[in-house]
Amino acid sequence: MNHDLELSGVEKRFGGTTAVDSIDWTGGGGVIGLLGANGAGKTTLLKMLATVLVPDSGNLRLLGHDPARADQRLAIRRQLGYLPQQAGLYRGFTAFDLVDYVAVLKEISHRSTRRDEVRRVLHDVGLEADMHRRIRTLSGGMQRRVALAAALLGRPALLVLDEPAAGLDPDQRLRLRTVLSHAGTASTVFLSTHHTEEVAAFCRQVLVLDRGRLVFDGTPSLLAATASGRVWVDDQPHPAALRSWLTSHGEVRSIGTPPSGAQLVEPTLDDGYLLLTSEIGTPS
Amino acid sequence: MTTIDRWHVPADELGRYASGAARSFEIASVEAHLVACASCCAALAVARASMTTGDSASDASWSRIVDRIDQPRRVLRMATSALQLCLASPPLVAATLGLASILLVLIGILTVVDAPQSLPVLLALAPLAPVAGAVCAFRPEADPAGAMAPATPLAAGRLPFLRAMVASVVTLVAGLAASAVAPLSAEVLLLWLLPGLALTATVLALGTWFNPTNLALVLAGGWVALIVSWWTRHRPVPEQAALADFATDPRAVRLACIAIAVIAAAICHLRRDARPNWRSQ
Numbered sequence: 268m269n270h271d272l273e274l275s276g277v278e279k280r281f282g283g284t285t286a287v288d289s290i291d292w293t294g295g296g297g298v299i300g301l302l303g304a305n306g307a308g309k310t311t312l313l314k315m316l317a318t319v320l321v322p323d324s325g326n327l328r329l330l331g332h333d334p335a336r337a338d339q340r341l342a343i344r345r346q347l348g349y350l351p352q353q354a355g356l357y358r359g360f361t362a363f364d365l366v367d368y369v370a371v372l373k374e375i376s377h378r379s380t381r382r383d384e385v386r387r388v389l390h391d392v393g394l395e396a397d398m399h400r401r402i403r404t405l406s407g408g409m410q411r412r413v414a415l416a417a418a419l420l421g422r423p424a425l426l427v428l429d430e431p432a433a434g435l436d437p438d439q440r441l442r443l444r445t446v447l448s449h450a451g452t453a454s455t456v457f458l459s460t461h462h463t464e465e466v467a468a469f470c471r472q473v474l475v476l477d478r479g480r481l482v483f484d485g486t487p488s489l490l491a492a493t494a495s496g497r498v499w500v501d502d503q504p505h506p507a508a509l510r511s512w513l514t515s516h517g518e519v520r521s522i523g524t525p526p527s528g529a530q531l532v533e534p535t536l537d538d539g540y541l542l543l544t545s546e547i548g549t550p551s
Numbered sequence: 552m553t554t555i556d557r558w559h560v561p562a563d564e565l566g567r568y569a570s571g572a573a574r575s576f577e578i579a580s581v582e583a584h585l586v587a588c589a590s591c592c593a594a595l596a597v598a599r600a601s602m603t604t605g606d607s608a609s610d611a612s613w614s615r616i617v618d619r620i621d622q623p624r625r626v627l628r629m630a631t632s633a634l635q636l637c638l639a640s641p642p643l644v645a646a647t648l649g650l651a652s653i654l655l656v657l658i659g660i661l662t663v664v665d666a667p668q669s670l671p672v673l674l675a676l677a678p679l680a681p682v683a684g685a686v687c688a689f690r691p692e693a694d695p696a697g698a699m700a701p702a703t704p705l706a707a708g709r710l711p712f713l714r715a716m717v718a719s720v721v722t723l724v725a726g727l728a729a730s731a732v733a734p735l736s737a738e739v740l741l742l743w744l745l746p747g748l749a750l751t752a753t754v755l756a757l758g759t760w761f762n763p764t765n766l767a768l769v770l771a772g773g774w775v776a777l778i779v780s781w782w783t784r785h786r787p788v789p790e791q792a793a794l795a796d797f798a799t800d801p802r803a804v805r806l807a808c809i810a811i812a813v814i815a816a817a818i819c820h821l822r823r824d825a826r827p828n829w830r831s832q
Binding site: 317318319320321334335337338340341344345347349350351353354355356357359360365368369371372373374375376377380414417418427 | 584641
């Protein structure tokens, strides 16, 4: 089993709020998706995995190193690619110059090697035609891809991506899946997302975070299977349903304990995720 | 870069590099490190020597000689690249030049106006310019890579710190030049310059524990309050009398400022890797 990421009782608090609450988890290798509602603690957890924040308590080891120790933190950063939720890139640089600058920060000092690497990552994210445009003239999705390209520099052993698909159109999302799936064959790619279809499409493993706690760890199909026999469609919402919503087919899809005679349907990853988070929020 | 002085190239990677079997990316990484690490250069020379046959001993000696000859050039390259990295921040360069200009204008106006309030205003504001320069360097916007920078080997640790020092020094030098041109008396010059140095060094040192922006605001508030309190007790202010009163023992005050700056510099050096992320959050 891959132990690139080892978390033991990891906690992070901001004032009186516990953002990440005593997480124990070990894993790595391939693409791992992190699902959770807004405020569930995904970004805080990702910042800790990116060595930007240190846990208040518990032990964290990344790629076999302890990020709390300065020398080991540096060793991790040499093998790390990080895409924050809001990259905040300087808008006066061109895409090429910005990624080139990040390559310098990543200690790729040999000029021609660095430039080849910059062109490679910009090509991977589909920005080869726009690499000499200034960041301020690029669309939000393109700016996101510039940041993603910078994260991919140097084929890092650990890629930590906070909502990499945000702002991307369907074509760009497909390209992103290809790039990350490819990266996942040799590295650990840990990404957060709101989109369960992203997780279903290319994540080997999925974690669900709810109010700072890890409430699920398994494969996407296992998460979908948790809703097996608990999803049905009807022409109106049922009072016993935990969640109900109108589908594009004009029928009401519900999750929870189905009433007798309900028309059960095959659960999706969305159903599994919604059922899991709804049940946690429901007093027993 | 001094950030890479504790890590060394693993023996197997160095061996691949020496034999020409390293991948292109490994080559870049190893070369980046060799520029700054004499120990790895020596290990590389040994690795190369062990691979050669025949006159391997003379090759190894030759490598050591070349290494010794190259050392000053490497140091120069390191210094140049560190300065280039410091300057590769247009927002910080703009902020530093802005602060230096404000200080120049302030000194110019106060010299020309020559009002009783000129001295207290100068003493209250001029030492805060280098402090503001240092704080700007710790803002997340100061790095073109924004929030990505803290997770990179170079920008995460000492680069913001180095930039803070460069911004402060540029501002201090601008103030020094303006004071010389104005001209201000040596006593007045030292009265703003040394507290400016001490305040900036204190922000940098205590910034290894606390948020530098909040810290600077507290120190600046304290400094302005001190000057205002002194001024309200001595209005109108004949310059020489005021100077004598402000520091009953000016020499002791100067030495205290220098001592604070030296102690702060030592703390900065000892705690340079203490925080995972130097930026103000």
